[in-house]
Every structure is written in C-alpha cells, then in structure tokens.
Amino acid sequence: MTISKPDQAEAAPRPTRRRGEALLHAIYEASILETAALGLSGLTMEGIARRAGTAKTSLYRRWSTPEDILIEAMHRNFPQEEPSPAATDLRSDLIAALMLLRETSASPMGQALFAVVAEAGRYPHLHKRIWRDVFDARGGRFTKTVLHHYARAGRLDPARITPVVEDIGEALFIKFVVDNGLPPDRAHIEAIVEQAILPALGQG
Amino acid sequence: MTISKPDQAEAAPRPTRRRGEALLHAIYEASILETAALGLSGLTMEGIARRAGTAKTSLYRRWSTPEDILIEAMHRNFPQEEPSPAATDLRSDLIAALMLLRETSASPMGQALFAVVAEAGRYPHLHKRIWRDVFDARGGRFTKTVLHHYARAGRLDPARITPVVEDIGEALFIKFVVDNGLPPDRAHIEAIVEQAILPALGQG
DNA sequence: AAGATAAGATACGTTATGGTTTCTAATGTG
DNA sequence: CACATTAGAAACCATAACGTATCTTATCTT
Numbered sequence: 001m002t003i004s005k006p007d008q009a010e011a012a013p014r015p016t017r018r019r020g021e022a023l024l025h026a027i028y029e030a031s032i033l034e035t036a037a038l039g040l041s042g043l044t045m046e047g048i049a050r051r052a053g054t055a056k057t058s059l060y061r062r063w064s065t066p067e068d069i070l071i072e073a074m075h076r077n078f079p080q081e082e083p084s085p086a087a088t089d090l091r092s093d094l095i096a097a098l099m100l101l102r103e104t105s106a107s108p109m110g111q112a113l114f115a116v117v118a119e120a121g122r123y124p125h126l127h128k129r130i131w132r133d134v135f136d137a138r139g140g141r142f143t144k145t146v147l148h149h150y151a152r153a154g155r156l157d158p159a160r161i162t163p164v165v166e167d168i169g170e171a172l173f174i175k176f177v178v179d180n181g182l183p184p185d186r187a188h189i190e191a192i193v194e195q196a197i198l199p200a201l202g203q204g
Numbered sequence: 205m206t207i208s209k210p211d212q213a214e215a216a217p218r219p220t221r222r223r224g225e226a227l228l229h230a231i232y233e234a235s236i237l238e239t240a241a242l243g244l245s246g247l248t249m250e251g252i253a254r255r256a257g258t259a260k261t262s263l264y265r266r267w268s269t270p271e272d273i274l275i276e277a278m279h280r281n282f283p284q285e286e287p288s289p290a291a292t293d294l295r296s297d298l299i300a301a302l303m304l305l306r307e308t309s310a311s312p313m314g315q316a317l318f319a320v321v322a323e324a325g326r327y328p329h330l331h332k333r334i335w336r337d338v339f340d341a342r343g344g345r346f347t348k349t350v351l352h353h354y355a356r357a358g359r360l361d362p363a364r365i366t367p368v369v370e371d372i373g374e375a376l377f378i379k380f381v382v383d384n385g386l387p388p389d390r391a392h393i394e395a396i397v398e399q400a401i402l403p404a405l406g407q408g
Numbered sequence: 409a410a411g412a413t414a415a416g417a418t419a420c421g422t423t424a425t426g427g428t429t430t431c432t433a434a435t436g437t438g
Numbered sequence: 439c440a441c442a443t444t445a446g447a448a449a450c451c452a453t454a455a456c457g458t459a460t461c462t463t464a465t466c467t468t
Contacts, residue, residue: 017434017445039326041245046425055446060427118322121315121385122243164376164392164399171379175371178378181325188368195368199403221415221464250455259416264457413466423456434445 018054026052027059028073035070036111040119040126043070067126074113074134079104083142085149090156093149094197097142098169098189105173105183114177143169143197156201165200172196222258230256231263232277233312239274240315244323244330247274271330278317278338283308287346289353294360297353298401301346302373302393309377309387318381347373347401360405369404376400 018026030052035043043066049056063069083097104110113134120127144166150156172192176184184192198204222230234256239247247270253260267273287301308314317338324331348370354360376396380388388396402408 019435019443019445023445037326039243039245039323041243044425045427053446055448056427057429057447058445061444114325115323117382119243119319121318122241124385127385160399162395162399164395167376167379168372168400171375172368172371174379174382175375178321181328181331191366191368195366196372196400196404199406199408200400202403202408204403204406223413223415223465227415248455249457257416259418260457261417261459262415265414409468411466411468413464415462415464417462418460420459421457424454426453427451429450430448432445432447434443436443437441438439 023054023058027054027069028076031066031069031073032077032108032112035115036108039115040067040070040123043067067123070112070116071126071129071133074109074116074130077109078134079107079109082145085146090146090150090201090203091193091198093146094143094169094193095186095189097146098173098192099186101142101170101173102183102189105177147201160201165197168197168200169193227258227262231258231273232280235270235273235277236281236312236316239319240312243319244271244274244327247271271327274316274320275330275333275337278313278320278334281313282338283311283313286349289350294350294354294405294407295397295402297350298347298373298397299390299393301350302377302396303390305346305374305377306387306393309381351405364405369401372401372404373397 027048030048031043034047034051038047045056045059045066048066048069049059059069063072083093083100085093085097105114116126116130120130147156147161147166151158151161169192173184173189176188231252234252235247238251238255242251249260249263249270252270252273253263263273267276287297287304289297289301309318320330320334324334351360351365351370355362355365373396377388377393380392
C-alpha cells in the first residue's frame with residue numbers, strides 16, 4: 001500500500017535513449033507513481049524526471065506543469081473495466097463490484113487517484129479537471145452499474161436507487177481506507193453489502 | 205470552505221509581546237489554519253511563525269517539528285460536544301448528530317483534520333498519533349453515540365449495530381465532501397438517515 | 409526596583425526545488 | 439548517407455525553508 005522513492009542515485013537503468021510513445025509511457029507512469037508516493041503537493045517536474053530517468057527539458061518541451069502531465073496520465077490509464085453483472089443474484093454481483101474496486105484502489109493508479117481526490121479540495125481547478133477529464137469521461141462507477149442493471153431487468157425498484165443509495169458501497173469502502181490505511185478484505189466487503197446496501201434496497 | 209494565506213507582509217497586528225497561554229493559543233491556531241490552507245505537507249515552522257506573528261525561535265524553543273505543534277493543537281481544540289440524544293425519535297437524533305458533524309467539519313479545525321486524515325496514509329506514524337491522541341482520546345463519534353444510546357434504552361436491537369452500520373452516516377457524509385468539496389445540506393443529511401441508516405437498523 | 413526569563417527580530421550557511429538556457433549526440437527520416 | 443529532430447546532460451540563478459546563533463528588550467517574579 002506504499003510506493004517508495006526511486007531511491008538510489010541512478011533511478012534510471014538507462015535502457016537507451018527513448019522517443020515518442022516509449023518515452024511518454026515512462027513519463028506517465030512516473031507521474032502516477034510520484035503522486036501515489038508523495039501526493040499531489042509533492043508532485044514536481046524534478047521528481048517526475050528523476051523517476052522516469054529523463055531530463056526536465058524533455059518534460060517542459062511538452063507540458064508546463066506537473067499537474068498537466070498527471071491529468072493526461074490518469075486519463076490514459078484509468079481502469080475501464082466495468083463490473084459485468086452476469087450472475088444471478090444481486091448479493092454476489094455487488095460483492096464482485098466492490099472487489100473490483102478493491103483491486104483498482106490497490107494499484108498505483110488507484111493510490112494516485114486517492115491522493116488527488118483527497119487533496120483536491122485545496123486545488124479547486126484540479127478537482128474540476130479530474131472529475132471532467134477522468135471520472136466522468138471514463139468509468140468511476142462500481143456498485144452503481146450493478147444497481148442500474150438490476151433495475152433495468154425489473155428485479156429492483158428503481159425508486160429505491162437514489163443518489164444516496166448509489167453511494168453506500170463506495171462510501172463505506174472509502175471510509176475503511178481512510179480509517180485503516182488499506183482496503184477492506186472480502187469479509188468486510190460482504191458485511192457492507194449485507195448490512196448496508198441490501199437493507200437500503202429493501203432486500204434485507 | 206477555503207482558508208486564505210495570511211497575505212499582506214504584516215500578518216501580525218503586533219498586539220504587544222505575548223507570553224504563556226496567549227502565545228500558545230496563537231501558535232496553535234496558526235498551525236491549524238496553516239494545515240487547513242496548505243495541507244499537512246505544506247506545514248512548516250516558517251509558515252506557522254509567520255501566521256502567528258512570532259519568531260521561529262519561539263517555536264523551536266518548545267517543539268522540534270511542525271507536526272508536534274499540530275498534534276498538540278488538535279488535541280486541545282478537538283470539539284468535545286457529543287450529540288445528546290434527548291429527543292424522542294431516532295430519526296431526529298441521527299439528523300442532529302450529522303448536523304453537528306457538519307458544523308464541526310466546516311470549522312478550520314475540521315478542515316485541518318480532513319487534510320491530515322487524507323494525507324496521513326503517507327505519514328504512517330502521524331496517522332497513528334492522530335488516532336491515538338486526538339480521535340480516541342476525545343470524541344470522534346457522532347451517529348455512533350446515538351445508536352448506542354438507543355440500544356441501551358432497549359429501543360434498538362444491539363445485534364444490528366455492527367461496525368459497518370455504525371459507519372454508514374459518517375461514510376456517506378465524507379463521500380459527499382470528497383465529491384463536492386463542501387459538506388451536505390440538511391436535506392441531504394435527511395436523505396442519508398432515511399435511505400441508508402434507518403433501513404440498515406430495520407426501521408425502514 | 410532588580411534580576412531572571414523568554415519573546416521576538418535578524419542574520420547566516422545549507423539544502424532542495426523551480427524553471428531556464430545551452431550544448432551534445434542519439435535516433436529517425438528522406 | 440546526410441540531415442533534421444529531439445532526448446538527455448549540465449550549469450545557472452532564484453526562491454524558500456531549515457536549523458542555529460546572536461542580541462535586544464518586554465514582561466514576569468521575588
């Protein structure tokens with residue numbers, strides 16, 4: 001759950017001189033790892049360059065701030081996998097959706113996202129950009145997808161799927177991460193589904 | 205919802221030379237305002253001294269890191285008001301508890317707390333200290349207090365008050381803040397109580 | 409009133425980062 | 439193969455915070 005610094009003086013194994021896509025990829029990855037490790041406020045051109053094994057010059061040639069790099073990086077790498085509610089019962093599909101969120105949040109991308117959202121209050125313009133360019137553009141839905149799927153199939157009363165109810169799973173997930181510093185295990189996720197989401201849907 | 209920098213060159217109205225409690229108070233307040241404005245990673249001795257209108261010397265005389273100041277400040281200023289479930293119905297008492305949380309979270313103290321908790325993942329030792337010295341020592345409970353009160357009074361099945369259920373209100377509250385950058389209004393709080401907490405208690 | 413205490417101003421050398429500029433040589437193209 | 443790109447290295451200056459040391463003087467104590 002923790003991403004360490006690049007450490008040693010030579011962070012770059014110097015594969016050879018990269019260009020185009022290969023270089024971009026390394027830079028994007030570095031920006032995400034840096035954010036996961038140091039947070040939004042710790043994100044600097046120097047840090048990204050160091051971790052990517054490139055020179056600041058190559059960064060400033062394309063972007064003017066570290067945030068610009070991060071936004072592009074997150075836009076490209078955002079996990080698209082939506083939960084596919086194929087199974088037969090609501091309970092398992094909700095659990096599967098939250099387990100998917102669990103995987104996502106454990107990745108460097110997930111940690112970077114968490115850091116950004118957590119600090120975004122102090123960077124209002126970033127908050128907007130993240131929501132517009134990353135969350136809304138790509139997925140960002142987990143239990144929501146499942147709930148609407150079941151509602152469309154007529155197996156759930158659409159009236160009960162309010163904005164609050166849509167958020168219960170993710171909200172309890174996030175609170176757990178904040179409190180404990182790591183994502184909940186399967187048992188806790190099952191408890192969330194059984195003790196909070198299903199009752200709110202009238203499926204106690 | 206945003207705390208601005210001390211701005212002008214002269215942040216200190218120079219009331220006169222303060223000592224003891226008066227000085228301490230100013231320093232504690234400054235540390236909380238700095239954290240609310242700049243986050244944990246932006247907290248520096250220089251910043252606190254500047255905002256408190258004092259000299260770094262006076263800070264180093266007592267503490268060795270800005271975090272030490274902040275911990276003490278939060279310990280002292282943590283809002284103790286527990287919700288007092290005097291009323292007759294569970295619904296209004298839960299709403300009152302979350303409205304109290306709303307007030308708390310809007311204060312500089314609340315914002316600082318949010319910033320710290322959000323970034324604490326990257327400062328594991330701080331995370332521990334905050335939880336031990338601030339949260340556990342003082343309150344940190346809102347709907348939890350209400351739920352246990354009703355359980356003791358025999359008006360709620362204790363078996364339903366699981367760790368997950370205890371967290372529902374605060375979790376949805378926090379998620380709202382993260383998503384929108386400001387705390388929920390009364391209508392949304394009512395929705396949280398009616399659509400999420402009460403159903404989980406079997407009081408739909 | 410005299411002396412002890414400590415607030416506050418100032419300055420200093422160090423370190424880290426920011427952002428820019430200049431130069432080199434590797435890589436891809438025609 | 440020759441040339442145009444551009445990645446990467448290095449040096450630069452400015453800023454900001456660190457931690458410490460020195461000195462003055464307001465304020466409290468006795």
